[in-house]
Amino acid sequence: MVQLPTAVDRIEVRHRRFFVKRDDAIDPLLSGNKYRKLQALVETPADAYRGIVSYGGTQSNAMLSIAALCNSKGWAFHYSGRLLPERIRQQPQGNLKMALELGMQLHELEPTAYAAAVPLLRQQAEADGNLFLPQGGADPLAARGIRQLAIEIDDWQRAEGIKRLNVVTPSGTGTTAYYLAASLPGSEVWTAPVVGSRGYLAEQMQRLGALPANLRLIDTPERHRFASPYPELLALWQELKGAGIEFDLIYGARMWHVLLQYIDAIDGEILYVHSGGLIGNATMLERYRHKGL
Numbered sequence: 001m002v003q004l005p006t007a008v009d010r011i012e013v014r015h016r017r018f019f020v021k022r023d024d025a026i027d028p029l030l031s032g033n034k035y036r037k038l039q040a041l042v043e044t045p046a047d048a049y050r051g052i053v054s055y056g057g058t059q060s061n062a063m064l065s066i067a068a069l070c071n072s073k074g075w076a077f078h079y080s081g082r083l084l085p086e087r088i089r090q091q092p093q094g095n096l097k098m099a100l101e102l103g104m105q106l107h108e109l110e111p112t113a114y115a116a117a118v119p120l121l122r123q124q125a126e127a128d129g130n131l132f133l134p135q136g137g138a139d140p141l142a143a144r145g146i147r148q149l150a151i152e153i154d155d156w157q158r159a160e161g162i163k164r165l166n167v168v169t170p171s172g173t174g175t176t177a178y179y180l181a182a183s184l185p186g187s188e189v190w191t192a193p194v195v196g197s198r199g200y201l202a203e204q205m206q207r208l209g210a211l212p213a214n215l216r217l218i219d220t221p222e223r224h225r226f227a228s229p230y231p232e233l234l235a236l237w238q239e240l241k242g243a244g245i246e247f248d249l250i251y252g253a254r255m256w257h258v259l260l261q262y263i264d265a266i267d268g269e270i271l272y273v274h275s276g277g278l279i280g281n282a283t284m285l286e287r288y289r290h291k292g293l
Ligand SMILES: *Cc1c(COP(=O)(O)O)cnc(C)c1O
Pocket: 032, 033, 034, 061, 062, 136, 170, 171, 172, 173, 174, 175, 176, 177, 248, 251, 252, 275, 276, 277, 278
């Protein structure tokens, strides 16, 4: 059973106090912002759809969360991804393994066929009585659950008597940060791109609407390739774990890396919204070990 509102903890990092909204505690599979983005569907009656159609990376957290949702609703889940390496097809791991066990039907496509298929998926899905969800759940349907998160933050801020609040959360598609900023006009919402550049992130967000004025897209000059191991990100992740909270190694570690570089420019209290994804840490730690880090 999901317990809302989620708790807010405090940690001290480099002599500064941070509040952390523990959305990672919502559910291991429907974790963090994925629960928030899918909340509208969690509350949708099972007979509203036959299934969900989506696409994207084959270790994606969104993929795993949608698989868990479909499993609990008795919905089919059709997911298109790029061709798997033979080794992975024989022995799926991590999020892919769990999603397949939850009944996800994976449709592997050649890279050229993949690019061509994606625009057709929506039409096909809707004709078949399925719901189409864009990659990463980047859909206006996400607004409802994120608005609920914003209400929890607002209530907490009031109870704590905090005047100036900065809310921080990492971005993939930017859907979470976008709707958070739109729902918290009195706060600044800071986010960093984890998947591509700042420009690419802004472009993704603009598909949802005009960028809210209180939304701050921050980045640092070094390029961290998405989901690749970097010693500085691992070290920071360990430091944060030592401070008392485990974050995810892909989004969380990079968001904190950027945040700490901007820290002197941020006035007021900071609430970091934990975006979940801890279940992927085992696979990432394995990759770090593989690299000898
Ligand atoms: C999916 C995910 C994000 C990115 O969320 P968007 O709404 O796509 O920006 C951030 N953190 C974690 C842990 C995620 O799994």
